[in-house]
Amino acid sequence: MSYKLQRRRKYLSTILLFLNRLQATITFRKDDIEEIVFNLADDELAPLKNAENNHYEKIIENLNFNNKDRELLSSFFKDLGTTDIDGELSHIKMYQELFSEQYKLSKEDIKNKGKLYRMLGLFSGLAFVVLFI
Numbered sequence: 001m002s003y004k005l006q007r008r009r010k011y012l013s014t015i016l017l018f019l020n021r022l023q024a025t026i027t028f029r030k031d032d033i034e035e036i037v038f039n040l041a042d043d044e045l046a047p048l049k050n051a052e053n054n055h056y057e058k059i060i061e062n063l064n065f066n067n068k069d070r071e072l073l074s075s076f077f078k079d080l081g082t083t084d085i086d087g088e089l090s091h092i093k094m095y096q097e098l099f100s101e102q103y104k105l106s107k108e109d110i111k112n113k114g115k116l117y118r119m120l121g122l123f124s125g126l127a128f129v130v131l132f133i
Contacts, residue, residue, distance in 0.1 A: 009106040033081035
């Protein structure tokens with residue numbers, strides 16, 4: 001379970017980097033949004049490259065996110081490419097702030113829940129040893 005919390009934090013960090021790169025690319029290049037997303041999605045976000053016709057919802061479900069993360073990512077891609085460049089940049093900025101908050105919450109989850117999961121594992125192991133003694 002602690003591993004899933006770590007993966008969630010890693011994916012959120014990757015999403016934040018992706019949003020920063022997307023913002024810079026939109027600012028300096030006038031390419032199609034789908035082409036930009038395809039070119040910027042690195043190994044961590046490779047599932048986004050396989051999304052056909054903006055069906056990101058199916059891909060998002062396979063990533064290790066909670067419901068709030070999924071909703072944010074889904075709504076981000078749903079609204080991406082619907083406005084002019086200034087609108088896109090403000091859209092990205094807003095989601096950078098929202099994902100930053102989710103990233104902070106994921107760090108707190110790792111701190112709190114991760115410790116709990118490790119302790120449960122330790123006590124389960126000790127109980128198992130005591131039963132065999």
